[in-house]
Amino acid sequence: MAITRRKFLGWMGCAAAGSATLAGTAAYGASNKEFKGHPGSFGVLHDTTRCIGCRKCEKACNEVNKMPDPKVPFEDLSVLETERRTSVHTHTVVNRYAPSKQASSEKQHPIFVKKQCNHCLEPACASACFVKAFKKDKKGPVGYDETLCVGCRYCMVACPFNIPAYEYDNPLTPRVMKCTMCLPRIEEGKLPGCVEICPREALVFGKRDDLIREARMRIQKYPDLYVDHIYGEHEMGGTSWLYLSKVPFSQIGMREDLGTTSAPQMTAGALSAVPIVVGLWPVLLTGIYAISKRKDKVAEEEAQEAIAHVKEEAETALASELAKLKEKMTKEKETAVTAAVKKAMDEAAAAAQAEEKAKTEEQKAPEAESDVEEEK
Amino acid sequence: MAFKLPPVSLKIEATPGNIITGIILILGFGLTVMRFYGGLGAVTNLDDTNPWGIWIGFDLLCGVALAAGGYVTSASCYVFGLKRYHSAVRPAILTAFLGYALVVFALHYDVGRPWRLPYPIFVSPGTSSLLFEVGLCVFLYLNVLFIEFTPAAFEWLGLSKIRGIVMKMTMALTIFGVILSTLHQSSLGALFLISPSKLHPLWYSGYLPVYFFISSMFAGMSMVIFEGSLAHRYLHDKMDETHLKESDGVVLGFSKAASFIMMGYLGIKVIGLAIDNNWHYLFTGWGAWFLLELLGFVGLPAFIYAIAARDKNVKLARIASVIAVLGIVFNRLNISIVAFNWHLPAAQRYMPSWMEIVTSVFIVTVGITVYRFITANMPVLYEHPDYKHEH
């Protein structure tokens, strides 16, 4: 049986999911399976060739999300002078891009691009969140649950499109803010605010599969009007929001170097290493411990042997030393004895001599005594 | 069980060091109030495009890497059976524990709702996230380190029975600690796997977790050597003979090991370059910066370590340790801040505010102050006379 790549990935996916279930919950985010999106999920097709940069979508978004009024009114198009990104109170922005100088004359018009959360099929933000505050809804939108969010902002690090914004000035209940795809409205059967208001149908809401078909058709029908690419079909594993453009997407502020690997796949390898580390390290470490213990033991035995040896040697040395000492001592003793004997004998002889002398002196003594008495 | 609280020495003299410490603590306190009264925006330069600043790049990434001395030293001593490292274990465990405690403390400043920090473990575990892995392992490891350190406190308090129980678990705790360290040290690198489009290709690599883990080893060793030299300077009177006698051996042993590991690290860095075929980036400004990091802050200290180990030159080893520690900080800041969002124009890049820097300094100062208190009172740098001949 040949192992197909798909099957292999499936197994890998199981392994990754296994590692991800350490805490008892299956995390679909860590799955390595190729994910084509929830069947029948919704999306939006943004045809930038139709967008006129009126900012009506921005206004509608502001209203449906009950955001505070902006400093510059939405009718003021001067904000288009600078490139903007989404922010806390602005879930969507429209940017204007000047066409490149070399482009042919018919491409000379400025191009407008609406930017908001792309509602990735396998969202980086959801895969990154360590409390599962982000979730991909089966209907398409990527939603956020502020009751779980800790505020670590890893989702913002992870999002390849730099979409989520954070309430940095809110000390107690800061939230991550981003487009909701108007999920509440979708559930009511309404269109997203921005889609509904768009006067040029630059935004189309529908099933993602249908939107892709529609986009392909437009490209086929007007090959001069579009580059042959649906941005979002495969980028980062695919997104629910899709884009068409007349010029290469990199010229209208959209990165073309993101690749098609979804975010969960990028971290799946690292995650699947967890059970291996947990399983192997104790074995290896205990092994090393056993070896070092054994080494210690051997070293100890050797040391003991050495000590014994040394001791033995020392003992023999000591014994011989002792023997020598003993010998020496006996010798010394002997000499001492002889010396003593000799001395004693000498002394005795001397004493005898002295006695004799004394005797002779005694004999002389009476005469001397009388001399003394006479003097008295 | 009745026990008498041992005398606590709390002498504070008006030395310049203590005065500076005091000023930093007061400033830090003020900034803390600002942070929690006005939100992150009141003190940081963070924005929507640059959500992580030095509180993550320095306090978390460097803090955890430099606290690796705990697992490295206890593994060398207990698992690899290098008994002569024994006197180094306790100070290393203490610094590691304080290091991790400070990391968690610092996270309270950085995350938006710090009171929810237990959420990832107890309320809604996001198991697909590498940050979850980091959080879980750091949480568990902090507990392990705490237990590993308790014998010193029990000796200080004279609770020898509990101490005995903990001492019996040493081996299990050590192995558990190594597993947890492997996991979270590498996961910190793996955090950035998710953003290949934002991190400069010279720093982004599928091997990021391996790089972080390997570099944490020599980070830990260098930190043990570096701290050792500081402690010798300022806490010499607290050390006993064993500690003083063994400490040169520890320095030289770690020098040799660190030099080997750093060479290996350079090797796998080059492999990473080759696999992603990133050679051409070396000839750009980023390449020069990258080479500075690798050659100046890894290659050079590795070389000095090797010489120090060969010549048994403790002073040289200490110099190398300073460069190596700076190198780790350099590397972690490069990945989290300098080379992150490298493609954006300067106006959209992040520069820490002075308040962020002072807060980081404040947190480190808190750590040093606690370290000084503990080493002044508990048997860390010396052995408690009652338990001297146990091992």
Ligand code: SF4
């Ligand atoms: S665009 Fe960003 S915020 Fe939106 S779903 Fe994708 S990763 Fe998440």
Ligand code: SF4
């Ligand atoms: S900031 Fe909130 S939503 Fe984003 S990753 Fe952290 S916990 Fe999840």
Ligand code: SF4
């Ligand atoms: S879908 Fe809704 S939230 Fe998103 S940009 Fe449109 S109006 Fe705003």
